[in-house]
Amino acid sequence: MTQGYCVKCRTKREMKNTKSVTTKNGRPATKGVCPVCGTKMYRIGKGEDRVIRVTTKAVSKSWLADVPADKVFRCQDGRVMKNMEELVVALREMSGDTFRYHVSADRNDFSKWVEDVIGDYELSAGLKNSSTRSQAGKAVADRIVWLKRQVGTTIR
Numbered sequence: 001m002t003q004g005y006c007v008k009c010r011t012k013r014e015m016k017n018t019k020s021v022t023t024k025n026g027r028p029a030t031k032g033v034c035p036v037c038g039t040k041m042y043r044i045g046k047g048e049d050r051v052i053r054v055t056t057k058a059v060s061k062s063w064l065a066d067v068p069a070d071k072v073f074r075c076q077d078g079r080v081m082k083n084m085e086e087l088v089v090a091l092r093e094m095s096g097d098t099f100r101y102h103v104s105a106d107r108n109d110f111s112k113w114v115e116d117v118i119g120d121y122e123l124s125a126g127l128k129n130s131s132t133r134s135q136a137g138k139a140v141a142d143r144i145v146w147l148k149r150q151v152g153t154t155i156r
C-alpha cells in the first residue's frame with residue numbers, strides 16, 4: 001500500500017493501481033489513481049516507509065486556495081479564516097489567550113485544521129512544533145513563500 005496526495009479530494013489516500021516508475025532525474029516514484037475520485041496520483045519514492053514529498057504546482061495551488069465555506073477556521077475571538085494568508089494575519093493579531101485556547105499541550109487546532117482541511121501535512125507538522133504565536137506565524141508565512149514559489153506566483 002502506498003499513500004499519495006489526491007489534489008481533488010485534498011487529502012492523503014492509499015493509491016490504487018500503483019505502478020513503479022522512474023522520474024526524469026532517475027529517482028524512483030510511484031504512480032496510481034485516487035480510489036475515491038479516480039484522479040491521477042503521483043509520489044516520489046517507493047515503499048510505504050517513505051514520507052510523501054510530492055508537492056507539485058497543482059498541490060501547492062490547492063493548499064494556498066480558500067477552503068470551502070463550511071470548513072473555515074473559527075477562531076475563539078470571532079475571527080474566521082479561510083486560507084493560509086488569513087491564518088498568518090490572525091496569528092499576528094490574536095491575543096495570547098486566544099492562541100493558548102487553540103494551542104495547548106494536547107491540542108493544536110491550527111495544525112489540525114491545516115492537515116484536515118487544507119491538506120498541507122508539512123505545514124501541519126511545522127505548526128505542531130510551534131509553541132508560540134510568533135513561531136506559528138513564521139511557520140505559515142515561510143510556507144506561503146515556499147508554496148508560491150512552486151506555483152510561480154510573484155510574492156507581494
Ligand SMILES: [Zn+2]
Pocket residue numbers: 006007008009010034035036037038039
Ligand atoms: Zn481523490
